[in-house]
Amino acid sequence: SFRQDLFYRLNVIRIVLPSLKERLDDLTPLVAHFIAKFNDKFNRNIKDVSIDVMGIFRSHDWPGNVRELEHAIEHASILCKSDIISVHDLPMDLLDAVNSGxxxxxxxxxxxxxxxxxxxxxxxxxxxxxxxxxxxxxxxxxxxxxxxxxxx
CATH class of the missing domain: 1.10.10 (Arc Repressor Mutant, subunit A)
Structure with missing residues (x-):
């Protein structure tokens, strides 16, 4: 467990950042950022995600927050065979989580x-x-x- 005294030493300025689920307007620029990042990393030329993928992203709870989104786009970037990420490129656990909700x-x-x-x-x-x-x-x-x- 985290030491209480250390917490108070580090907690000089508290920054409250809402979860990604509460900041859906940030999805589009974050998706664009991660696509650009993984285009460079994997030498790809992916332009965007499909409308269906964006719908899935908007309906997901994102318990892993921005890192979960980053990993989903990295996974999709590796599997994507065109210049648009489709539903088939997404990690199955993300699709299962969206479907179960x-x-x-x-x-x-x-x-x-x-x-x-x-x-x-x-x-x-x-x-x-x-x-x-x-x-x-x-x-x-x-x-x-x-x-x-x-x-x-």
Whole structure:
């Protein structure tokens, strides 16, 4: 544990910095900064993140704050095969964390298990690049449920 007397010696000027979740306006410049940093480090030419990725970034809680964002962009920069970072380039643990925090959506019928989703079917399909199996996974439902709703 941290020594109390040392804390008071170091705590001459207290700087309170809100978490990244409370500073969503800082996401865009931070993303640009980290893309530039990893372009230099890995000799890449990534220009930006997709709209879907920015949506994921905005919906994430960022418990690891700026370092977690930095690591997510570093991971994506390594995997990215184009000049735009896509959802497929993001770390799976980030996607899992975002998906597990989603709320129940009345879009799905109540006979199904409770669905953890605040995104629409269209958003899930967009995030999954049209892959219905992946969209079902993102929404926490079966592929059959996706097909049934697409037929309606």
């Amino acid at each position: 989603l709320k129940t959506d009345s879009f799905f019928d109540t006979t199904q298990k409770p669905v953890k989703s605040s995104m629409t079917l269209e958003e899930a399909l967009a995030m999954a690049d049209g892959n219905k199996t992946r969209a079902a996974s993102l929404l926490g439902v079966s592929r059959r449920t996706i097909y049934r709703h697409l037929e309606e």
